[in-house]
Amino acid sequence: MGLHEILPPGAGQNRAKLRKNIEEYHLAYDIDFEETDIDTSISRRPDGLAFDKGKKICVFIEYTRAMDTNEDWAEKKEQEKNDRYSSHLGFINHLSNQEKSDWKASQINFTIGV
Amino acid sequence: MLPAGKRRGRQLFQQSGTRGCVPSTGRCQRETGQETSNPPIRLGMLPILLPDWMGEGKSPSMWGNQDANIMRDRPIFSWTENRTTHRSPMNTTIKKRIDLQVARQQLKTQTGSTANFLIREDNSRDLLGKFHKDRSVSIRARRRVLQCFSHQFPCALQLQKWGILKKVKCRLCEKYYYKENKIGDPPDSVESVGHIQCYCPVLPLPRIAMHHGKWRELMFSIRKSST
Numbered sequence: 001m002g003l004h005e006i007l008p009p010g011a012g013q014n015r016a017k018l019r020k021n022i023e024e025y026h027l028a029y030d031i032d033f034e035e036t037d038i039d040t041s042i043s044r045r046p047d048g049l050a051f052d053k054g055k056k057i058c059v060f061i062e063y064t065r066a067m068d069t070n071e072d073w074a075e076k077k078e079q080e081k082n083d084r085y086s087s088h089l090g091f092i093n094h095l096s097n098q099e100k101s102d103w104k105a106s107q108i109n110f111t112i113g114v
Numbered sequence: 115m116l117p118a119g120k121r122r123g124r125q126l127f128q129q130s131g132t133r134g135c136v137p138s139t140g141r142c143q144r145e146t147g148q149e150t151s152n153p154p155i156r157l158g159m160l161p162i163l164l165p166d167w168m169g170e171g172k173s174p175s176m177w178g179n180q181d182a183n184i185m186r187d188r189p190i191f192s193w194t195e196n197r198t199t200h201r202s203p204m205n206t207t208i209k210k211r212i213d214l215q216v217a218r219q220q221l222k223t224q225t226g227s228t229a230n231f232l233i234r235e236d237n238s239r240d241l242l243g244k245f246h247k248d249r250s251v252s253i254r255a256r257r258r259v260l261q262c263f264s265h266q267f268p269c270a271l272q273l274q275k276w277g278i279l280k281k282v283k284c285r286l287c288e289k290y291y292y293k294e295n296k297i298g299d300p301p302d303s304v305e306s307v308g309h310i311q312c313y314c315p316v317l318p319l320p321r322i323a324m325h326h327g328k329w330r331e332l333m334f335s336i337r338k339s340s341t
Contacts, residue, residue, distance in 0.1 A: 050336070
């Protein structure tokens with residue numbers, strides 16, 4: 001599995017095409033969105049990405065330092081991180097199905113209490 | 115009335131406890147400079163006197179004592195770890211294990227916030243112990259960690275509890291919000307450890323540096339484990 005650093009927002013190619021695909025995804029699943037949501041979605045960056053070209057798996061890697069005062073801090077932070085990238089994962093899996101590329105996206109969270 | 119040997123022994127013991135006593139010559143001169151009238155006792159007489167002084171403890175070994183084994187190098191302590199039973203005499207490892215057992219037992223009786231924090235399971239608390247024992251880490255860093263999880267870090271909230279400060283507001287936040295938004299009372303501005311480490315808007319750079327540093331370590335570990 002190879003690891004890749006995330007490019008800064010806007011540094012990728014085919015941004016217009018990406019916008020169009022995101023809009024189509026939102027319309028297909030009847031998800032309410034605004035123009036700013038798409039910009040936010042594009043500019044949001046996980047801490048890292050891992051690719052397994054053989055198994056066609058793409059993994060979002062998230063690392064968080066969270067306050068561990070409360071006992072349920074880890075579960076809450078995990079949920080928060082999953083919610084943040086759920087639409088991205090849904091979009092990638094949707095696009096993959098649409099283009100029959102067999103790639104699947106998932107997420108792994110690393111959370112450290114401080 | 116004590117026997118003659120014991121009486122003499124006591125006299126010598128009392129004399130040797132005073133300043134200016136010279137047992138080898140038997141002359142004992144007090145601070146006043148006057149010589150005592152006690153008979154002189156020479157060191158050559160000690161072997162004769164010693165058995166009387168020492169009493170029951172004169173035996174060179176503890177062979178008659180029930181606790182004699184404690185003094186010998188025998189593996190009298192045993193414990194099981196990962197289904198393997200270990201045996202050992204009293205040594206540094208055993209002392210540490212005893213300390214650990216005592217700490218664990220005492221932890222069960224405690225209900226404070228520090229104890230609650232430490233007994234949380236599956237939270238890698240053992241790493242805190244390893245960090246604290248790591249001699250390559252500076253003592254200041256280890257002390258800070260200890261202060262943080264024992265709720266002793268001298269932030270404003272803690273200083274107010276100790277009666278040293280009256281205000282618990284973060285001074286950096288107050289200045290920041292006053293400068294940026296002209297608001298004197300910003301939200302969530304109580305200067306606690308959590309505020310300093312996670313929320314204070316004036317300290318984003320150390321937080322980002324910490325995040326990236328740990329992230330690099332994580333990436334390094336993942337790369338090492340990747341095939």
